[in-house]
Amino acid sequence: MNYIVEATNLGKNYGSFRALNGISFFIRPGECFGLLGHNGAGKTTTMRMIYGLSTVEAGELRLFGEPISLTPSSIKSRIGVVPQEDNLDPDLTVIENLIIYGGYFGLAKDQALQRGRELIGFMGMEEKENASVDSLSGGLKRRLVIARALMNRPELVILDEPTTGLDPQARRLVWQKLRGLKADGVTLILTTHYMEEAAQLCDRLIVLHEGRVLAEGSPAELVAAHVMSEVIEVHLPLDRIPSGFSESVTAAGGQVMTVAEGLFLYSNQGHELWQQTAAWGVPAHACILRPSTLEDVFLKLTGWEGDE
Numbered sequence: 001m002n003y004i005v006e007a008t009n010l011g012k013n014y015g016s017f018r019a020l021n022g023i024s025f026f027i028r029p030g031e032c033f034g035l036l037g038h039n040g041a042g043k044t045t046t047m048r049m050i051y052g053l054s055t056v057e058a059g060e061l062r063l064f065g066e067p068i069s070l071t072p073s074s075i076k077s078r079i080g081v082v083p084q085e086d087n088l089d090p091d092l093t094v095i096e097n098l099i100i101y102g103g104y105f106g107l108a109k110d111q112a113l114q115r116g117r118e119l120i121g122f123m124g125m126e127e128k129e130n131a132s133v134d135s136l137s138g139g140l141k142r143r144l145v146i147a148r149a150l151m152n153r154p155e156l157v158i159l160d161e162p163t164t165g166l167d168p169q170a171r172r173l174v175w176q177k178l179r180g181l182k183a184d185g186v187t188l189i190l191t192t193h194y195m196e197e198a199a200q201l202c203d204r205l206i207v208l209h210e211g212r213v214l215a216e217g218s219p220a221e222l223v224a225a226h227v228m229s230e231v232i233e234v235h236l237p238l239d240r241i242p243s244g245f246s247e248s249v250t251a252a253g254g255q256v257m258t259v260a261e262g263l264f265l266y267s268n269q270g271h272e273l274w275q276q277t278a279a280w281g282v283p284a285h286a287c288i289l290r291p292s293t294l295e296d297v298f299l300k301l302t303g304w305e306g307d308e
């Protein structure tokens, strides 16, 4: 397999703080690979290494088959970056932002204009070509940042939380564009705090926690490997959960997790368990039965915020 990225035992310290503790992963051509983890898990540090903005202190990182230490700076022309922040030039128009960026990759003005217009079309922003960046909504700015990352026709695009802060409609539009890129064979690396986004877009992903890889697989593989197939969300304050309830659930083969809402009960026979909750003192109206998702895997592996 010719991997696009081969990361083996990557390590990184900031002073005495160990930000990455020997992480390994391999990214295949044309896939969308996700990095999930709480704030501070090491996602941005990993992405910065891949883009050459952060040095590899331990382990090995290969891009397009070459060790990154030996990779000429021209490798950057094969990579596109969508940073967390919208670092567009607010004084310029949409097309001017793209033309300037194209210049960094050696595109002459007419070539950059042509490529910029193609990308404005791809992003569905034709009416905004001459609009000032200041006048754009958050969703349009994000689409422009993605368009900008594509000016050099990269084979690999690194996206650091590309939809944070967007409304659901704008987020879905970005997803649609990212699916379009994948359909064109572009390899994507994505970090996100939205589990639905990861489940929708990622072919495979790793869950990072405190600089280590806790799990790796496709969203479906991770759900199958780490949680039972269904969840009953019990929305009740913990002091209103009857004593002995958790023990009854466990005795019936379920698993209980404490979360902010109350309790999550995991089971492969969710409906049967749900029918018994009333007899154990929790009314049916406080219980919601649903299939398990990547979010449940994430909660189980990394703990919910209340654990911190």
Ligand SMILES: Nc1ncnc2c1ncn2[C@@H]1O[C@H](COP(=O)(O)OP(=O)(O)OP(=O)(O)O)[C@@H](O)[C@H]1O
Binding pocket: 014, 017, 019, 037, 038, 039, 040, 041, 042, 043, 044, 045, 046
């Ligand atoms: N330049 C730095 N100096 C010192 N510590 C740093 C530096 N950059 C990152 N860190 C620390 O390293 C850890 C990993 O940071 P990183 O930005 O990679 O996390 P992250 O998973 O991307 O988080 P977020 O979701 O908040 O972006 C954090 O604890 C962070 O505080």
